[in-house]
Amino acid sequence: xxxxxxxxFRGDRxxxxxxxxxxxxxxxxxxxxxxxxxxxxxxxxxxxxxxCKAGKCGSCSAEVNGRPRLTCxxxxxxxxxxxxITVQPMKSFPVIKDLVTxxxxxxxxxxxxxxxTPRPDTKWKMSQEDVDRVQEFRKCIECFLCQNVCHVxxxxxxxxxxxxxxxxxxxxxxxxxxxxxxxxxKLLKDELGIGLCNITKCCTEVCPEDIHIxxxxxxxxxxxxxxxxxxxxxxxxxxxxxxxxxxx
Amino acid sequence: MTPxxxxxxxxxxxxxxxxxxxxxxxxxxxxxxxxxxxxxxLLGKAHxxxxxxxxxxxxxxxxxxxxxxxxxxxxxxxxxFLNNWRMAQLHAQEAPERVRELEHWGALFDRTDDGxxxxxxxxxxxxxxxxxxxxxxxxxxxxxxxxxxVQQGIDVFMECTITRLIKDGDxxxxxxxxxxxxxxxxxxxxxxxxxxxxxxxxxxxxxxxxWEYTADGMALAYEAGAELLDMEFVQxxxxxxxxxxxxxxxxVTEAVRGEGGTLTNNRGERFMEKYDPKRMExxxxxxxxxxxxxxxxxxxxxxxxxxxxxxxxxxxxxxKKKLPSMYHQFRxxxxxxxxxxxxxxxxxxxxxxxxxxxxxxxxxTTIPGLFAAGEAAAGLHGANRLGGxxxxxxxxxxxxxxxxxxxxxxxxxxxxxxSTQIENAARDLLVPFERPSGENPxxxxxxxxxxxxxxxxxxxxxxxxxxxLGELEKLKERNSRVSVEGSRMFNPGWHLAQDxxxxxTVSEAxxxxxxxxxxxxxxxxxxxxxxLDATWGTKNNVIARExxxxxxxxxxxxxxxxxxxxxxADEK
Numbered sequence: 110x111x112x113x114x115x116x117x118f119r120g121d122r123x124x125x126x127x128x129x130x131x132x133x134x135x136x137x138x139x140x141x142x143x144x145x146x147x148x149x150x151x152x153x154x155x156x157x158x159x160x161c162k163a164g165k166c167g168s169c170s171a172e173v174n175g176r177p178r179l180t181c182x183x184x185x186x187x188x189x190x191x192x193x194i195t196v197q198p199m200k201s202f203p204v205i206k207d208l209v210t211x212x213x214x215x216x217x218x219x220x221x222x223x224x225x226t227p228r229p230d231t232k233w234k235m236s237q238e239d240v241d242r243v244q245e246f247r248k249c250i251e252c253f254l255c256q257n258v259c260h261v262x263x264x265x266x267x268x269x270x271x272x273x274x275x276x277x278x279x280x281x282x283x284x285x286x287x288x289x290x291x292x293x294x295k296l297l298k299d300e301l302g303i304g305l306c307n308i309t310k311c312c313t314e315v316c317p318e319d320i321h322i323x324x325x326x327x328x329x330x331x332x333x334x335x336x337x338x339x340x341x342x343x344x345x346x347x348x349x350x351x352x353x354x355x356x357x
Numbered sequence: 358m359t360p361x362x363x364x365x366x367x368x369x370x371x372x373x374x375x376x377x378x379x380x381x382x383x384x385x386x387x388x389x390x391x392x393x394x395x396x397x398x399l400l401g402k403a404h405x406x407x408x409x410x411x412x413x414x415x416x417x418x419x420x421x422x423x424x425x426x427x428x429x430x431x432x433x434x435x436x437x438f439l440n441n442w443r444m445a446q447l448h449a450q451e452a453p454e455r456v457r458e459l460e461h462w463g464a465l466f467d468r469t470d471d472g473x474x475x476x477x478x479x480x481x482x483x484x485x486x487x488x489x490x491x492x493x494x495x496x497x498x499x500x501x502x503x504x505x506x507v508q509q510g511i512d513v514f515m516e517c518t519i520t521r522l523i524k525d526g527d528x529x530x531x532x533x534x535x536x537x538x539x540x541x542x543x544x545x546x547x548x549x550x551x552x553x554x555x556x557x558x559x560x561x562x563x564x565x566x567x568w569e570y571t572a573d574g575m576a577l578a579y580e581a582g583a584e585l586l587d588m589e590f591v592q593x594x595x596x597x598x599x600x601x602x603x604x605x606x607x608x609v610t611e612a613v614r615g616e617g618g619t620l621t622n623n624r625g626e627r628f629m630e631k632y633d634p635k636r637m638e639x640x641x642x643x644x645x646x647x648x649x650x651x652x653x654x655x656x657x658x659x660x661x662x663x664x665x666x667x668x669x670x671x672x673x674x675x676x677k678k679k680l681p682s683m684y685h686q687f688r689x690x691x692x693x694x695x696x697x698x699x700x701x702x703x704x705x706x707x708x709x710x711x712x713x714x715x716x717x718x719x720x721x722t723t724i725p726g727l728f729a730a731g732e733a734a735a736g737l738h739g740a741n742r743l744g745g746x747x748x749x750x751x752x753x754x755x756x757x758x759x760x761x762x763x764x765x766x767x768x769x770x771x772x773x774x775x776s777t778q779i780e781n782a783a784r785d786l787l788v789p790f791e792r793p794s795g796e797n798p799x800x801x802x803x804x805x806x807x808x809x810x811x812x813x814x815x816x817x818x819x820x821x822x823x824x825x826l827g828e829l830e831k832l833k834e835r836n837s838r839v840s841v842e843g844s845r846m847f848n849p850g851w852h853l854a855q856d857x858x859x860x861x862t863v864s865e866a867x868x869x870x871x872x873x874x875x876x877x878x879x880x881x882x883x884x885x886x887x888x889l890d891a892t893w894g895t896k897n898n899v900i901a902r903e904x905x906x907x908x909x910x911x912x913x914x915x916x917x918x919x920x921x922x923x924x925x926a927d928e929k
Contacts (some may be wrong), residue, residue, distance in 0.1 A: 131881055136601045136602060137600070137602060137604060137691065138601070138602075138603045139603055139604075148799065149797075149799035149800075149803070153797065153799060153841065153842050153849070154842055154844070154848040154850050156847040157530070158398075160404075160406075160568060160569060162567070164685070164689070164690075165406055165493070166402045167402070168399065168402050182689055184690070185691070203908075209538075219504075223464065224462075224504055224508045225504075233461075233473075236468060237467065240467070244491070247465060247496075247500065248681075250406075257687075275873040286465070313372060325835070357462070
């Protein structure tokens with residue numbers, strides 16, 4: 110039976126190094142299958158986060174041959190077999206053990222975002238066209254691969270000033286909800302630091318749900334901020350008419 | 358005295374953060390309770406996230422004639438009248454309000470032309486009833502509840518496993534477990550506990566369930582003295598992926614058939630004509646699963662031993678819009694374009710109709726202060742669950758459990774947590790590290806899956822079930838000698854050793870119940886007793902612990918009041 114050679118990071122916060130494992134290949138096998146095989150036969154304490162193994166929960170994110178991927182959707186037959194397959198934890202988050210990282214920062218950022226706030230007189234009718242663009246954002250499975258690959262977080266560690274693509278997508282989903290009445294632009298500008306994003310589209314490239322993060326979420330949000338905070342004409346109009354979403 | 362480990366105190370502790378647990382937490386919080394929520398995974402990853410097809414609720418947005426009565430009758434009929442009628446009634450009556458509530462909290466369902474929530478057809482439902490978001494309804498549900506709950510202020514304990522319930526006399530007093538990350542122990546003091554831990558699919562080899570589905574909650578409740586009901590009724594979903602091997606069992610949503618998908622065998626025959634000519638592909642899951650199984654067994658299976666499921670007669674754009682995850686799943690994992698050709702599908706272990714016995718109105722178990730909701734609880738679905746009734750179950754009974762748990766907590770005085778119980782639980786957790794050599798938990802798990810798959814599957818016989826009990830006994834004995842390597846820090850081998858104990862206990866409950874029920878009803882099919890038996894139609898199997906022994910007895914199915922009896926008779 111054909112075998113693949115894996116180099117899987119083993120270690121913790123203190124450090125670590127790759128360990129080599131040989132795994133028999135089966136048709137249609139994915140990298141997560143290989144990691145399970147390693148657990149069952151060679152390293153029972155190999156730490157891997159996973160749940161559904163069907164690309165729906167976003168738990169099994171890692172870097173396979175240096176590329177951020179869901180391991181449950183990374184087919185072995187799409188990887189070169191002439192050299193070892195490397196599997197590393199996501200680089201942007203602190204390692205807990207082996208492939209498991211501490212992603213709790215994401216949950217803290219999420220708490221800052223004001224929830225969906227319908228107008229008091231809302232009639233609960235929406236057309237599919239209006240819902241379509243928000244449904245794209247709500248496909249997000251929170252795999253945090255976009256956060257992992259974003260250079261503002263990955264290279265510059267700006268966790269304190271920047272929310273990251275995942276939360277721009279989440280805010281976009283609220284801001285563009287047809288029945289929402291709250292403005293989150295100030296939060297985006299001041300606390301989530303959307304200005305730090307310089308639209309390199311790395312997040313869009315790694316999204317396993319094919320969400321057009323940059324084009325459909327980040328750029329429209331940046332435009333809203335420009336309109337609201339930096340466009341003198343619109344500012345004047347708003348002042349006179351008193352229109353716009355409610356802000357904190 | 359002060360318990361020796363890290364300790365947290367709440368009025369209501371909820372174990373499990375899927376739809377039922379989150380909905381319970383939101384409700385208990387709304388009642389002013391201090392609420393803790395413990396989950397084995399990260400928040401938002403629970404099995405609910407995998408639900409695809411929709412939430413069944415008689416909103417009447419598409420079929421104006423639908424109402425709770427029809428939904429009630431469909432549920433009872435689907436469950437072959439073993440259901441707890443009161444649960445089925447409450448479920449049908451309250452589901453629409455629970456769906457509207459989700460929308461008010463930000464969920465965005467697919468829409469009708471006049472801007473209402475769109476509903477689709479599903480097996481066993483008389484009308485188009487499933488509110489949905491493409492084929493990722495569960496994700497929408499869990500994300501909505503998660504954001505709502507976090508904003509309202511639930512204390513969430515992620516990646517934490519509960520291994521023991523602590524009692525103060527007859528009452529519930531708390532729970533004990535460990536943090537998966539560091540392996541440290543943790544005690545939770547609580548006046549009420551809600552179990553919302555889902556099912557036991559991981560005891561079978563071919564399953565649509567995630568690793569978390571190891572029956573923890575059912576085992577915790579059983580060990581604490583609660584009763585388990587209807588454990589023989591395990592749902593095999595008719596359509597899981599069959600090829601390639603690594604993806605075997607992954608769910609193919611019933612929405613494919615709801616949207617018009619057809620099933621054929623290797624002769625191109627739409628074989629459902631033989632099994633249920635009236636409802637065809639939209640027959641109930643038990644019937645369709647057996648039909649596919651039979652076609653394969655009699656040599657009419659697809660290339661890799663399943664049936665062909667085809668939706669490619671619909672426009673490609675429509676398929677991609679209504680079934681986006683199916684499109685991607687097959688393209689990426691199986692190299693199949695479902696807009697151009699058929700999928701291969703076969704039965705996969707999917708859902709547990711049985712579970713912890715609860716009181717219909719309050720979701721309270723037979724232990725004061727202990728509640729259960731969702732898949733971990735039993736009663737609503739009887740012998741077979743209709744698609745879409747699970748998500749509505751989570752919302753309706755999650756809310757009811759949260760409400761009753763909060764009210765119970767207001768009434769009781771402080772309970773005390775007994776340190777001996779905690780010390781025992783802690784010692785049991787550490788034993789596998791102390792054995793220098795012993796059984797490998799992964800090996801035992803694989804063998805358990807083989808036993809349940811081959812002997813306690815879709816079709817059952819006395820001989821197989823008796824053999825299964827013997828095999829389970831041997832596995833339990835081997836599991837008492839399990840040993841784990843490495844440290845307590847995020848150690849999956851150690852975690853599995855804990856989960857195995859739960860799976861073995863609950864697998865035994867399933868097998869004993871299946872052996873006792875000498876008839877075929879709903880999801881329980883006995884080759885040696887192949888028809889419905891009127892006497893068994895009046896009885897539920899109940900499992901309980903007496904000392905160290907598992908006991909089984911029968912309890913009468915609750916009788917429908919006259920007005921509901923007439924309703925069901927009219928609908929027939």
